Structures are given as structure tokens and as C-alpha cells.
Amino acid sequence: MNIHDKYKPLTFWEKLYLPAIISGLWLTSMHFFRNLTLHILRALRLRKTADGAVTIQYPEFLRPLFPRLRTMHRLTKRDDGTPRCVACMMCETVCPAKCIYIIADEKLENPEIEKMPESFDIDLGLCIFCGYCVEACPVDAIRMDTGILEISNLTRKGMVLDMETMLNLEPMQDRYVKYTKEGEIVSQEYLKQDLSK
């Protein structure tokens, strides 16, 4: 549709007004009665296929998340618990929202590592969850697999994730909830595997 279409003058049929209202009501009621019928049939166990529309009782029940979904960031650790990040600033460079702030630090005592982040902040208020940072990272230090989607805060400052928080986040296995239509939670074995490996 051309965006200018909405400035087109109304046709006679549209100006009559009632036909449009009736067709709108028809659409709504069609879905209403269809769902009503399907739910009743299902409740009476007369029909097992063709489900009616379902409302999920969030947050008591959560939708299943897919493994490749990009959610809140976390930083991975080395075996000794230090951040894997080498502060190369690739993610910071590639970030289209410019929401990553890294300040590098020199670690002369360990020439094998040499460079480490002194601070690593992500402003989730700016982040667009594109996942470029994960793609750009040469050492697999940043991932977006925490499964945390509920990101809110009362202040803008509170939206900034710091290094400490991100290092302590875990991958999302337990957010991987699958449930039956009755709301029973079914755990998925394949989701229990350690995603950090």
C-alpha cells in the first residue's frame, strides 16, 4: 500500500459508513463465535483437533523461548573466573545503537592476557538487541542467551548493565519452559544440556 493512499478521498461506498461498521462487526463476531464453539466442543471432548485461540496467563506461565532468541546479554568467564573479554572493543565498534561502553585495563602480571576490561557497561535503554556484539566477539565473551526479557527499571541509569552483573548471569535453561495446554509444565531433556559448552 502506498502511504499516500490514506489521503485519498473516500468513495461513495465508504461514505455510507454502515457497511464498513457491519463488516467490522462481522469479523469480530466470527472469531468470537468460532472460538466459543471450539472451546465448548473441546470441553465436552467432542473434538480434539482444531484449537481455539488461547490466552497465556503471563507471568505465571511463560512462552517457550527458542535457542537462538536474543535476550539480555551476559559475559562469559574463563576457568579462573575472570572475564573472557579482552576489551578489543569490536562489539563496541559494531554496535549500531552505541550502547556498549568499555574501558580497557592493562594486566602486565599476566602477559598471556595483557588486556582486560576495567568496566563493561551496556545501556539496555539504547540496545536494540540486534546481536551484532555476539557476532563480532572474537573470543566468545559476550552472549545473549540469558532468557531474560523482562527488562525494566525506574531510572535510565538503572537500565545500564555493568560487568559484575553480566558476569554473574547464567544461560537460560530454566527459562526454557514447555507446558501443556492445561498449564502443566513439561521439562525438556534436551534443553537441560549445558549451553556454555
Next chain:
Amino acid sequence: MPKITIDSTEIEVEKGTTVIQAAEQIGIDIPRYCYHPGLSIVGVCRICLVEIERMPKLQVACYTPVADGMVVHTNNEKVQQARRAVLEFLLINHPLDCPVCDQAGECWLQNFYMQHGLYDSKMVEDKVKKQKALPIGPNVMLDSERCILCTRCVRFCDEITETHELGIFNRGDHTELLPYPGQELDNKYSGNTIDICPVGALTDKDFRFRTRVWYLTETPSVCPGCSTGCNINVHHNDHRPYKAGGIRVSRLKPRYNPDVNQWWMCDEGRYGFTQVDADSRIVAPQKKTRGDWQLLSWQDAIDEIATKIKGILKKHGADAFGVILSPQMTNEGLFAAKRFFQETLEVENIDFEVVAREKGYADDFLMKADKNPNSEGAKKIGLSAVDNSGLEVAQMLADAKDNRLKALYICHHNLEKGFKKEEVKEALSKVDLVIFQGTNQNSTSNLANYCLPSASFVEKDGTFTNFAGRVQEIHKAVEPLGESKPDWTIFRNLSKRLGKSMPYFEAGDVFNALAEEVDAFKGLSYEKIGEHGVLLNGHRASTEKEMGALVA
């Protein structure tokens, strides 16, 4: 003169020119690591291999002098293959730690790999481990693993500084660049080894890990560290201001100027820009009331100062007014000051020279004892005491001590560098009105009644005149800090408030007015200066022989 054909372009060049230089003249860029126009030629890196017809093998372009009738191919299949092979050899033991390497982004290994390499590594053996992050001097950090042994730094220390600190040790794939035992790379020009290092083997301790090079913007400028006026590029971080504690200027790099500094600059100048982002910067006009500094708006400051100046001139006459300008100021600042003090206020006591008690380090290469960038300009504009038949700085202070001087306008100087601390303190305490205009607080500014913030050399446009009478431009790289303004703007505003307006809107206007009025600058214009500067009337360019002596 031999005539050669490079990639089907014919060119006639001087005898003794090498192929790489001849190619450069027609705009063909042959990759190189060890070749540097300022150093001797060794031909060790082998990346510049080209095919020359009727020669049995590929030849190194940097070391092969041209001969009449030579036909050179710089980019055919055979050459490309050879380059790829050379690059593969150079990278065999390279650690490929680009993410943590400061050179990444300006690394010639990265560049040439992308241009000429693009092979898949066949190396399956373990890489040879060498020392990483080894400080080899006060400014330089060495990473032996990244070194490709081009020996540029070794030749720099042998040929330019003649200090011979660095050498190549061991054999085979264990060959390593190191300082000679018991020595460290601590000569006054050691920073240049970092510039000429084509890879990340030598990195700058000062710059290390502060930011990444692709965040930096460069602005051509002139080093304000001494009267040589080395051409520099100011690398400033506009894109990520939160890096390195918010410093805006990340580093200075020399800029090629064949008549001044060629490719080099000294460490004193290179690391001498810290005052630009220092805590001591004066960021707003301020006034001392009962020992405390109180911030003012520019409007109030200019009003108050103008009223006080007027009062003093009326009551005590122009003889009771002293002006100490500074050779740290640009020609524009000095000229606006001259017009303001001489024409608007009709003051005669103007001087700029405060001879430092401790003589600055000087050598026969780039460093001069006079640590001001514009002494020659101030002299030429006619601001020394002799030109104005006024008092010299020392006499002003003596007069102040005897209560004869009622007002003193000091620009940029720290008078303690030229006079004893008690002397300055005693003299300034007896002057009714002391105005300090400068970039940073110092012990003189602390004794003033008013402080006016002036923009530093990276925050304004303007020109400096170096010791040889070469006028060179500086450019605004970052916005002036806080409320600071270029010196000439402050004088223009003061002058307007005191009844005489100056029609200047940008530095070029001031310079063009200066060129009209001052003999030495006659015939110059701001537009004519260009990237390498122009000489003042009555000055000659250094001869080739003199410049030759510079590079030894």
C-alpha cells in the same frame, strides 16, 4: 636521466632512484615494511618484490636502482603470488592477537593481508613463543612475537638519533628485536620508533589500551612544545568521549614536512599535550574575592575588567599599566593584543619575553631551548619592550614592587619560571589589578584578581611562526573546554567594550589584517599558508645540505 616503464606508464627519474620511489612518483603504491624514505635501505622484508623484465628472478623494488629501459610489473600474477608467499612467511610466528593489539586498525600486516594476502593458513606447528609486553624504555613497549624484523627502529636509533640502543639478536625463527644488554630505549626521540613500526611490535605506553585507533580523528596542527614548530597530527577521540577518563586528545603524531621536521618529532613534544585535558584548566572567567575564586559570566567579567582598566588608566595613566604577552599565543592572539593594548588603551609597557631560569634542553636536531612556539612571531609583530619603548618584564616587576605599577595583564606565563617565587609574589601583591589570561592555572594565576580562560592549541585555529620564520597553521581539533575562548576573541571583546571594535570574526581575518599591517608578514594571507607553512619575508628556506645534516 633513466627512463623506465612501470605498469605500462613511462617515467623519467633521477639517476639513483629506486624502483619503489619511481613508482611512488606516478602514484603506484608498492607494499613495504622495511623501506622508509627517511632511513637507509636494507631490503629485508621482501614484500616489495616486483617483476623486472629480462631479470631472472623477482627483485626488491626498494633496493633496485632504476636503469634506462627497465620495464617493471608491480601487480601481475607472479608478483601477487610472491607477495602472498612473503606475507605467509612473515605471519608464520605472528601471534595474531589483533584484538588486544593497539596497532590493529593501522597495522600494515592487516592492511597487506587484506590487499595482497587472503590465503588460508597452512601452519599447523606451534608458533615460536617470545616475550610479550616488555617495557624497553620509558615510552615504548615491545612485543617480540609481533615483530617482523624489518629493522626500521634499529636503523632509526643508528642513523637518526645515533644512540644505538636496539639490535637484532639470535638466529632463525628465534631472531628477536631487543635493546642491547643493559640499555634501554630512552633517547629523546624514542617515540618515533613506535610511529615507524609497521606492526604492533612497538606500542606507546602512554597510548596503550586507552582507545582504539579507529575511534580517532586526526587534525593537522603544529607542536607548541618548542620554537622548532614540528608539524603534527592531533589524534582526538570525538566518537567515544568516555574513553581514558574523558581525555579528548589521545596522542600526537608527527606529520611530514620536508622543511621542518621531516617524519619525526621529539618525545617532549609528543607527550607534552597533557595540559590540554588537565584538571588545572581554567574553564570559566573567575574573580578572586577575599581569597576565594568566584565564577563569572563572560559578560560580567568583561564589564568588570573594562571598568577597572578604565579607572586605572584615568587615575594613574598608561605608564601604570603593564602587559606581559606570551610567545605561547598564536600570531592572531598577539596581533589582537597589540591592537587592543596599543591602540585602544594606548599602553606602552608591553613585553612578552620571560627568560626561563632553567635553560631548556636543546640539541642539533629538532629540540630547541626556547620552549615557546611563537617567539619569532611575537618579535616580528613588534611586541618586545624595545619596539614599544616600554618596560621589560623584569622592570615591570621591579616597578610593581615600588608601587608604581597599578595594573598588570599577564598572558599564559608562569612568572616563577623566570623569576624567584618571593619576588613574583611580592610584586603582584602590590598591584591593584592583576588579570591572568591563560589555559591552565599556575602559581601566577593564583596571584591574580581575575582569570580569563583561553583556548588551548588544539581548540583554536591560528598560526605560529617558528624559529626560522616559517608561519604554520594550527587547526581546531576539539571544542574549547568550558567557556574558554581563543586569545584574539577575548581581546576583541574587551576592545569592543572599551570603545573600539575590531572587525574580526575568525582567525583568518586577524591574520589577514596582520599581514597588511606588519612588514614581515606583508604579502601573506591565511589562505596561502598551506599544509607546510610559508616563510616570512626576509627568511630563506633551509638548504638541502642543512636538512641533510639533520638526518645525518
